[in-house]
Amino acid sequence: MKRRRLLAPAVLAMVLGAMSLSLAADKAGKKTKGGGGKLYTVQVRQHPLLESPFLLAPAVAPVVYGQRVRVLDRRGRDWWLVAPLEDGTRGWIPAAALTSVELVLKASGKQQLKALKKAQKKEMALAGRSFQDEVERRYREKHPDLERGFAFLDQHVEVEPIYQPTAQEIARFRSAGGLSEDPGGGP
Amino acid sequence: MSRRRVAVVVLALLIAGAAAAQDRRGIGGKISKGAKAASAGRTAHQLAKLIAEKFTPEDEYYVGRAVAARLLARYPPSGDAEAVAYLNRVGQTLVLASPKPVTYNGYRFILLDSDEINAFAAPGAFVLLTRGMLRCAADEDELAAILAHELAHLQQQHGRRAIQEKRWKKFLAVAGTGAAASLSGGVLGDLINVLGPMTDDLFVTLATRGYDKELELKADLAAVTLLADAGYDPYALKRVLERMAERLDPKAGGFARTHPKPEQRIKRLRPRLAGAVPVAVPEVRRERFAQALRAALED
Structure with a gap:
């Protein structure tokens, strides 16, 4: 009886300890069970996964900010072959689009939506907007003198194609201008 | 209790304790780190590490938008679509050759309708330059040189150094609580009260005070490398x-x-420049520069 009383807390502590260690390792983004590569987080708003490690390659599927991906292969330092955790797709992406830090999703996404639903009633109308959108909305309310600048960003800079030439356009522009086809610095 | 039983219990408690400590370095660690940073006592290196962890590309983008909006309130944007399209093609040509070709929402190059000679790099990543600055360039390669200098400021994250340390400590105190994802009204208010002054610091640095002179010289050196890598x-x-x-x-x-x-x-x-190989600017680049910017270059 006395022996059982001593063993019970010991076993419980060991089980709890093992569970905590397992959770901590997973949170740290190390190699996970199943033998796959390391987990990384998408740190750009959105980016296509490409069929091959080349900017002009066809897109396979998009990934978005905060999404977790497993790195399967690498081509030099600049291009990584990854697979999003949620599905079976895989594709190439510039390494600069990923971070080893597990980003806290303040932006849109499942977690954000979940947070929004839990928020105060007055915040419910904002569901679907990103957290930072809301911070900006309130900042703009406090600074009406900046509205013209914000409106220009929203209506022109963020949406018009002249501000966002495609990779194909840039390739043609480089070629027509006698610039190197394969610039050395980036991917 | 036998020694063996004592050893089992002690071992189990040690494992549990170690696990709990490791867990605190994960999610729970963010709370204590943020609080400690806010209460000072951290070295500049530790603070920089925490900022790199907590100040996300998304945060940087939204602060940059606010800075760009302030600059656009002072300098009206140009409606010259041909010039803007050309500016962005030259800029993106540099971006693709740069060490950091990808940002949260991509790079944008904005032309300001002002005769003042000026150019700005707002985090996130917006490059703004005036028609007056455009007129300092005689060809595409020289325009690329101006843009490469501004890109170097962005890619070396010089903007972060313009933000006062006390702002960072306040930001870390808010971001480090983990409550930032809960969208409660209080946290929103706190973040606005932190990000607003950050924007002020950046605007004052870009428009009035300027970066540290050494950072400007570093941006020049990086610009020369980028020009060469892009073929300019x-x-x-x-x-x-x-x-x-x-x-x-x-x-x-x-x-x-x-x-x-x-x-x-x-x-x-x-x-x-002593070791750099000069490139003769071909006629085709001179022609397209003159063609795309003919209206913008007029006095």
Whole structure:
């Protein structure tokens, strides 16, 4: 009886300890069970996964900010072959689009939506907007003198194609201008 | 209790304790780190590490939008679509050759309808330059030199150094609580009260005070490397600076106040340029520069 009383807390502590260690390792983004590569987080708003490690390659599927991906292969330092955790797709992406830090999703996404639903009633109308959108909305309310600048960003800079030439356009522009086809610095 | 049983219990407690400690370095660690940073006592290196962890690319983008909006409130944007399209093609050509070709929402190059000679790099990543600055460039390679200097500021994250340490400590105190994802009204208010002054710091630095002179010189050196990597003439920056030296009124505000003297910048470039291979600017680049910017270059 006395022996059982001593063993019970010991076993419980060991089980709890093992569970905590397992959770901590997973949170740290190390190699996970199943033998796959390391987990990384998408740190750009959105980016296509490409069929091959080349900017002009066809897109396979998009990934978005905060999404977790497993790195399967690498081509030099600049291009990584990854697979999003949620599905079976895989594709190439510039390494600069990923971070080893597990980003806290303040932006849109499942977690954000979940947070929004839990928020105060007055915040419910904002569901679907990103957290930072809301911070900006309130900042703009406090600074009406900046509205013209914000409106220009929203209506022109963020949406018009002249501000966002495609990779194909840039390739043609480089070629027509006698610039190197394969610039050395980036991917 | 036998020694063996005592050993089992002690071992189990040690494992549990170690696990709990490791867990605190994960999610729970963010709370204590943020609180400690807010209460000072951290070295600059530790603070920089925490900022890199907590100040996300998304945060940086939204602060940059606010800075860009403030600059657009002071300088009206140009509606010259042909010039803007060309500016963005030259800019993106540099971006693709740069060490950091991807940002949260991509790079944007904005033309400001002002005769003042000036250019700005707002985090996130917006490059804004005036028609007055455009006129300091005689060809595409020289325009690329101006943009490469601004891109270097962005890619070396010089904007972060413009933000006062006390702002960062407040930001870490809010971001480090983990409550930032809960969208409660209080946290929103706190973040606005932190991000607003960050925007003020950046705007004052970009428009009035200028970066540390050493950062400007570093951006010049990086610009020369970027020009060469993209296939542009690395000597183009020197030519632009020589033209600025002729045109800038050293007693005027704006660019003349926020940047080191062009002569000083040229002097610092000389050792770097000594090993650079010059590129003859082909006629096709001169022609498309003149064609796309013909209206913007008019006085």
